[in-house]
Amino acid sequence: MATTVLSPLAGRAVTLADIPDPVFSQGIVGPGAAIDPTADVLDVVAPIAGTLVKVFPHAFVIAGADGVGVLVHLGIDTVKLDGEGFTVLVEQGSTVAAGDPVVIWDVPAIVAAGYSPVSPVIVMDRAAELVAVADGVEGAATQPGQPLLTVSA
Numbered sequence: 001m002a003t004t005v006l007s008p009l010a011g012r013a014v015t016l017a018d019i020p021d022p023v024f025s026q027g028i029v030g031p032g033a034a035i036d037p038t039a040d041v042l043d044v045v046a047p048i049a050g051t052l053v054k055v056f057p058h059a060f061v062i063a064g065a066d067g068v069g070v071l072v073h074l075g076i077d078t079v080k081l082d083g084e085g086f087t088v089l090v091e092q093g094s095t096v097a098a099g100d101p102v103v104i105w106d107v108p109a110i111v112a113a114g115y116s117p118v119s120p121v122i123v124m125d126r127a128a129e130l131v132a133v134a135d136g137v138e139g140a141a142t143q144p145g146q147p148l149l150t151v152s153a
Helices: 107-112
Strands: 003-006 011-014 032-037 041-045 050-056 059-063 069-073 086-088 101-106 119-124 131-133 147-151
Touching: 032 147, 041 107, 101 107, 119 147
Parallel strands: none
Antiparallel strands: 003 147, 011 032, 032 119, 041 101, 050 059, 059 069, 069 119, 086 101, 131 147
C-alpha cells in the first residue's frame, strides 16, 4: 500500500538537488522534494494525517498511522529567525488530518531577512527508491493538498 504525501503549501515543486542546502540537496536528511513558495503569506498544511511529533515555528514532523513520517522545513536556515515570520497553529502531540492548517508563514518577511524560502518536504526513515515525486509535479505549480510524493510500503 502506498502513502500519498500532499503539498503543504503553494508554490513550484522542485527536486532535492534544487534545495540551496547540501544536507537536504544530497538526501542526507532523507528522500523527498521541495516547494519554492509563492511570495505571499501562506497557510502551511499537514501533508499527511497523523500525529505532530515535533513542532517548531520553521519546521514540523508528522508521523502517520502507517509508519510514514514527513518533515516539512519552511525555508533554509530559518531557525535563525527565532520564530519571526511564522505563526504556529497547532501543538506538538496533536493529531491532524491531511490538509489541516499547521503554520501561517510570511514568505516575504523571510525573503526580506535574506533567507531562502525553498521548503524541503522529506520522507523520514525510508529508502530513496521507495519515494517518488508524483507524476507531472516536478517543476509545476502546486497548491496545498495536491499530491506531491508517493511512498511505497
